[in-house]
Amino acid sequence: xxxxxxxxxxxxxxxxxxxxxxxxxxxxxxxxxxxxxxxxxxxxxxxxxxxxxxxxxxxxxxxxxxxxxxxxxxxxxxxxxxxxxxxxxxxxxxxxxxxxxxxxxxxxxxxxxxxxxxxxxxxxxxxxxxxxxxxxxxxxxxxxxxxxxxxxxxxxxxxxxxxxxxxxxxxxxxxxxxxxxxxxxxxxxxxxxxxxxxxxxxxxxxxxxxxxxxxxxxxxxxxxxxxxxxxxxxxxxxxxxxxxxxxxxxxxxxxxxxxxxxxxxxxxxxxxxxxxxxxxxxxxxxxxxxxxxxxxxxxxxxxxxxxxxxxxxxxxxxxxxxxxxxxxxxxxxxxxxxxxxxxxxxxxxxxxxxxxxxxxxxxxxxxxxxxxx
Numbered sequence: 001x002x003x004x005x006x007x008x009x010x011x012x013x014x015x016x017x018x019x020x021x022x023x024x025x026x027x028x029x030x031x032x033x034x035x036x037x038x039x040x041x042x043x044x045x046x047x048x049x050x051x052x053x054x055x056x057x058x059x060x061x062x063x064x065x066x067x068x069x070x071x072x073x074x075x076x077x078x079x080x081x082x083x084x085x086x087x088x089x090x091x092x093x094x095x096x097x098x099x100x101x102x103x104x105x106x107x108x109x110x111x112x113x114x115x116x117x118x119x120x121x122x123x124x125x126x127x128x129x130x131x132x133x134x135x136x137x138x139x140x141x142x143x144x145x146x147x148x149x150x151x152x153x154x155x156x157x158x159x160x161x162x163x164x165x166x167x168x169x170x171x172x173x174x175x176x177x178x179x180x181x182x183x184x185x186x187x188x189x190x191x192x193x194x195x196x197x198x199x200x201x202x203x204x205x206x207x208x209x210x211x212x213x214x215x216x217x218x219x220x221x222x223x224x225x226x227x228x229x230x231x232x233x234x235x236x237x238x239x240x241x242x243x244x245x246x247x248x249x250x251x252x253x254x255x256x257x258x259x260x261x262x263x264x265x266x267x268x269x270x271x272x273x274x275x276x277x278x279x280x281x282x283x284x285x286x287x288x289x290x291x292x293x294x295x296x297x298x299x300x301x302x303x304x305x306x307x308x309x310x311x312x313x314x315x316x317x318x319x320x321x322x323x324x325x326x327x328x329x330x331x332x333x334x335x336x337x338x339x340x341x342x343x344x345x346x347x348x349x350x351x352x353x354x355x356x357x358x359x360x361x362x363x364x365x366x367x368x369x370x371x372x373x
Contacts, residue, residue, distance in 0.1 A: 065299075065312050065350060065363035067334035071112040072360070078117055079103045084353035084360045086129030086139065087341040088268070090152075095343075095351050097360050098129035098139055105129070105137070105154065110345055112362070118154030128226065128341065132181035140189070142175040147189050158205050160189065168195050170207035178226045180235070186250065188235060190224040198224065198237065198252065211252035216242055219254040222285075226267040226341070228275065230304060236275055238264035241285040245277065245302070258306040262298055266341035266353070274309060275302040278342040278352060297336045299350065312363075314339075323356040331357055 072095070074080055082101020089095055093110045104123050107115035125143025132138060136157065137150045145166045149158040161173040168174060174194025181187050185203025197212040212221050225240035234255065235248045244259035245267065265279040280294045294316065301310040317335030319326035326337070338356035345351070350363040 060367060060369075063310060063312075064366045066366050067314075068112075068362040068364055069333035071362040072108040073112045073114060074106075074108075075114050078106060078114065080359070082358060083126075083338075083340070083355035084358065085127050085340045085355055087266075087343055087351055087353040087360060088129050088131045089343045089345045089351070090131045090135060093345045093347070095345070095360070095362075096129055096131065096137065097341075097353050098126045099353075099358075100126050101358075105139075110347070110349065110362075116153075127176075128178040130179060130181065132185075133183045136181075138179050138181060140176045140178055142177060142193055145173045145175060147173070147176055147179045147187075160187070160201060160205055166194060170210075173199070177224065180227045180229045182229055182233060182250070188227055188229070188250070190227045190237060192221070192224040196221040196224060198227070198235075198248075200250070200252075209252065218246065218257055219248075219252075221246075225265060228267045228269045230269050230273045230275075232273070232304075234304070236267060236269070238267040238277060238279075240265055240279070243282045245275070245306075247306075256306060258302065261308065262300050265339060268341075268343045270344045271346065273304050275304070276300075276342050276344055276350070277302065278339040280339075294338060297339050299339070299342060299352070314363075317357055319356055326356055326358060328358055331359075333361070334363075336361070 079102040082099040084097050084099045086098030094115060095108050097106055098104060102120065103117045104119040104126050106117045109115060123141050125141055127142045128140045130138045135152060137152060138147065140147050144163050146159055146161040146163050148156060150156055162171060165172055166174040173191045176189050177192035178190045179187060187201040189199045191197050191199050196214045197210050199210045200208045202208055214220065216222060221239050222242035223240045224237050226238040228236045233250055235250060237246045239246055240263055243263050244257050245264055246257045247255040249255060260282055262277060262281055263279040264277040267275060267277045269275050278299045280296050281298060283292060283295055285291060297314045297316055299312045300308060303309055315335045317337045318330045319328060319337050336354045336357050338354050339352050340355045341353040343351050348365045351360060353360045
């Protein structure tokens, strides 16, 4: 590097003294400048300025989620056993969930107060629950091969499929996983574990169309596990075992797919048309002869065009070695094993249903914290 010339003192012409001129490299000049700043008190001022601009955001531009360990307040006469595989929010922000246990349908307020339970002895393998625009309750039972419509009080209004009979036609399902109902009343069912298709019915339950087949190409499915519809009528299908979300028009026309972000187990849409999903980070569904299912637990928020808006992770809990006979006493609030369904209420709270950890949890959005929080 070329050295520049800096004079250490001016020439005193009156005394005709000859002053030496030395060559100082730029980095040495910086040191001299800093030294002079210290002597002049400049560094102290700089440190004061740094204290006014700490290394963390005083006004955070992200959202964290804290678990509410008191939610829900389940009464003693209601069972807490069984997978919570389905979950939905009604117009009053009540939280409905569908569990594989003695009390399959349970309803709680956003504050955790118990509202009601029904469906005892009526289901075999509860999988998902949705609320339609009129407030009716829809459930998918893959063991019975049916999708059914109920009043909020538990009176059955409609059955799609034939209870206890599997098939691949207009009258039968083969282990259906989920359903969604549009404002016009159209019903779309993910006939997922067996047939790998989407089945479309009108508001009266009349068969209209079925589309999809097994495969990894756009418009095909490895396992259509959950489905949701936005305000524009677009359908979003969580093709779980292929690690992607596919977007369709209601006639089955493929629109887009988002892959390699998570293994999507559950999916729902909030009042901003944002898509919440839950599951684990991407992995091969079968590896080394085993099916790992979960390596972690994450929630991801997408915009309707597939842009990731937010991601949140919670710890994978400890339930022992047998996931089908879990020791849930080991779990801490905020941990999970098997996040299966997710929904957001009007206040931004997230509710997550878990299968192997056999519970539902509430996560509260946090946008500000105190200095010691």
